[in-house]
Amino acid sequence: MTGSALEAHCARVARDAAAWESARSYPLDAMREAGKSGLAGMLTPRESGGLGLALGDACDIVSRIAAEDFGHAFALKVHANMTASLARSGRDNLISRHLDDLLHARRIGAFLLTEPGAGSDAAAITASARPDGGHWVIDGEKAWVTNGVAAGVLLVFLQTDPSQGWRGIAGFIVDADTPGIARTDPYTLLGGHSAGVCGFSFSSVRVDHAAMILSPGDAFRTAMRGINAARAGVAAMCCGMVGAALDQTLDAVASRGAFGRTIGDFQGVQWMLADVATDLRAARLLTRDATAAFESGEDVQVACAHAKKFATRVAWKAISDCMQVMGARGFRGDDGHSLARHLACARMTQWLDGATEIQNVVIARSLVR
Numbered sequence: 001m002t003g004s005a006l007e008a009h010c011a012r013v014a015r016d017a018a019a020w021e022s023a024r025s026y027p028l029d030a031m032r033e034a035g036k037s038g039l040a041g042m043l044t045p046r047e048s049g050g051l052g053l054a055l056g057d058a059c060d061i062v063s064r065i066a067a068e069d070f071g072h073a074f075a076l077k078v079h080a081n082m083t084a085s086l087a088r089s090g091r092d093n094l095i096s097r098h099l100d101d102l103l104h105a106r107r108i109g110a111f112l113l114t115e116p117g118a119g120s121d122a123a124a125i126t127a128s129a130r131p132d133g134g135h136w137v138i139d140g141e142k143a144w145v146t147n148g149v150a151a152g153v154l155l156v157f158l159q160t161d162p163s164q165g166w167r168g169i170a171g172f173i174v175d176a177d178t179p180g181i182a183r184t185d186p187y188t189l190l191g192g193h194s195a196g197v198c199g200f201s202f203s204s205v206r207v208d209h210a211a212m213i214l215s216p217g218d219a220f221r222t223a224m225r226g227i228n229a230a231r232a233g234v235a236a237m238c239c240g241m242v243g244a245a246l247d248q249t250l251d252a253v254a255s256r257g258a259f260g261r262t263i264g265d266f267q268g269v270q271w272m273l274a275d276v277a278t279d280l281r282a283a284r285l286l287t288r289d290a291t292a293a294f295e296s297g298e299d300v301q302v303a304c305a306h307a308k309k310f311a312t313r314v315a316w317k318a319i320s321d322c323m324q325v326m327g328a329r330g331f332r333g334d335d336g337h338s339l340a341r342h343l344a345c346a347r348m349t350q351w352l353d354g355a356t357e358i359q360n361v362v363i364a365r366s367l368v369r
Helices: 003-023 028-036 055-066 070-089 092-103 162-168 218-255 267-296 301-331 339-348 356-368
Strands: 108-112 128-132 135-145 151-159 169-175 181-183 198-208 212-214
Touching: 003 028, 003 055, 003 070, 003 339, 028 070, 055 070, 055 218, 055 267, 070 092, 070 108, 070 151, 070 212, 070 218, 070 339, 092 151, 108 135, 128 151, 135 151, 135 169, 151 218, 162 169, 169 198, 169 218, 212 218, 218 267, 218 301, 218 339, 267 301, 301 339, 301 356
Parallel strands: 108 151
Antiparallel strands: 128 135, 135 198, 151 169, 169 212, 181 198
């Protein structure tokens, strides 16, 4: 992948994102395009055919895409994470069957961890896998599945022994067209429909024993490590949205007049935007701190919690302030800017990969330990 390929993809997303949201559609063609440029394998090791990017570089990419559309950036990051997980942990038969299709986004990947009754408390999942001869039999429901509307390859986290709690949870690669699997209709959301979110149900679904790629105990620890990386990614995407909102607002206030001056000449407006710029710089620095912790092998949990907590709060307030400065124009979704779409997605980021309150739990525990 080259910088020009990324710029071309961002230009395509910028052109079509408003239409995706208006139609509440999942842009499968854009995901295929991302696969052709290598973006679907951004986190997959080079020896497995991916780009082998460090987390910080991957976060820079999704931040740039999120400046145009958060939902698509998040969906691509989820797909890239799942592809990398298969490359690192999968058995040879699963890798040979699925990896090339995932790397080129001919098939779309999804994580299935959250359930209708288990969100932030991921250890409370009840969807189960029980052994039956040479197979596992899967039953239960999964909710809030990004890429779910188009996913063909699923990484499903299932409880194999409830008496063991989180230590009983294992991870399975499952074909989405396996008999007994059903998708819900796409979720109707405030925004971010390009993420393709829906739910799944499993009724006596039979898979081979070889479908398990993450053993009981290891699966939950792996999921939590993945969530830390995802939190850094969400923080980066928030920075992308805020940066775009600030740029669009600066252009708007420089060209619109009021009381014989441009709006940008008023000190009150300047100071509001100065606060946005300061918060954006701080969010970017916290995000870089989190990704640097990954690359240096440090304990990343607290750094990622700080980054996600701060960046998501900044996104909600900063985009709101930019809309206020733009006046009623900022509330329109058809006026050549993306503030309204970004504001809806900024709200979504408050819950993705652990609610803000969960980040406070992580941070508080580190303080009193």
